Amino acid sequence: MILSLAPMEGITGHVFRWAHADCFSALDRYYTPFLAPPRVGKPFTNKGLREVDPASNEGLNVVPQLLTRSADEFVWAARLLADMGYAEVNLNLGCPSGTVVSKGKGSGFLRDLDGLEAFLADVCERSPLPVSVKTRLGLESPDEYERILELYCRMPLAELIVHPRVQRDGYDGKPRREFYGETLERVPFPVAYNGDVFSSEDMGELLAAYPGTRHVMLGRGVLMNPTLPREIAGGAPLAMEELSRFHDDLYAAYVAEMGGNAVFRMKEWWSYAKHSFADPAAVWRLIRKAKKAGDYEAAVVRVFRELA
Numbered sequence: 001m002i003l004s005l006a007p008m009e010g011i012t013g014h015v016f017r018w019a020h021a022d023c024f025s026a027l028d029r030y031y032t033p034f035l036a037p038p039r040v041g042k043p044f045t046n047k048g049l050r051e052v053d054p055a056s057n058e059g060l061n062v063v064p065q066l067l068t069r070s071a072d073e074f075v076w077a078a079r080l081l082a083d084m085g086y087a088e089v090n091l092n093l094g095c096p097s098g099t100v101v102s103k104g105k106g107s108g109f110l111r112d113l114d115g116l117e118a119f120l121a122d123v124c125e126r127s128p129l130p131v132s133v134k135t136r137l138g139l140e141s142p143d144e145y146e147r148i149l150e151l152y153c154r155m156p157l158a159e160l161i162v163h164p165r166v167q168r169d170g171y172d173g174k175p176r177r178e179f180y181g182e183t184l185e186r187v188p189f190p191v192a193y194n195g196d197v198f199s200s201e202d203m204g205e206l207l208a209a210y211p212g213t214r215h216v217m218l219g220r221g222v223l224m225n226p227t228l229p230r231e232i233a234g235g236a237p238l239a240m241e242e243l244s245r246f247h248d249d250l251y252a253a254y255v256a257e258m259g260g261n262a263v264f265r266m267k268e269w270w271s272y273a274k275h276s277f278a279d280p281a282a283v284w285r286l287i288r289k290a291k292k293a294g295d296y297e298a299a300v301v302r303v304f305r306e307l308a
């Protein structure tokens, strides 16, 4: 069974991947949060470069994810990534954000199936790296998925990762797992499942329903409980000292990367990590108000002293 970490823009970038792998064991695979490919002929720069720089990902199995509807830019980025030593490139067809969808990218690309078919046929032919896709079921209704799935079946994809919600769902409601089951039965290439696996019980239910599962991508579950992959493998539950050490490593790494902005990054993490505590609302009350590093650090001391 392959366990991977989901791409989560603003959270599971290279700093998080490293801190997590350093404190716990590395997952089998990681996906970068979505990156816009550089213009053809230009290199990756700034944030994109920091994310894909091989030095940022040494020792980890990382698949870069691209968000684009330009085949030329996708292929160009795949060439750069191949030169850096990556073995696969992933296309984001799931992002539900309004600004992304309105540009016809992410799940917005699922509205234009003729355009998507031409794009995928072209990039699969020209990309020097195998191309995998992370998809939703459609925009408005899962009825859209039949045509989308037929399209994927015609493409030589390296893998299809299914988050079985539509764009309109956001992250609400239950994932429509039956569509993952159908995908498993029908596509001629490997399939991965993603969505709402928050505990080893959730994983058990998924595997009981779909025993053919070979790859599960974990997202918010790892943010809420960093030892979820270990627990799924039958290991010990999270100890508060582990969470405290992980927090300190993650915070120190963000401070080194971005100085004072580290507090904002950490607050985003706490919006999930608070669920490792008996009283998440009390944790959030302490963390939420902190703006400066000193206030934040004092709040964290109180959280672990008073609420752990």
Ligand SMILES: Cc1cc2nc3c(=O)[nH]c(=O)nc-3n(C[C@H](O)[C@H](O)[C@H](O)COP(=O)(O)O)c2cc1C
Pocket: 006, 007, 008, 009, 010, 011, 032, 033, 034, 065, 092, 094, 095, 134, 163, 194, 195, 196, 197, 217, 218, 219, 220, 221
């Ligand atoms: C804050 C946030 C950022 C995300 N960023 C990305 C992204 O960059 N690329 C992507 O394919 N999915 C992104 N996702 C979706 C996740 O990869 C995943 O599909 C989703 O969280 C459902 O899985 P989970 O229930 O295990 O969390 C993001 C989700 C969240 C909550």
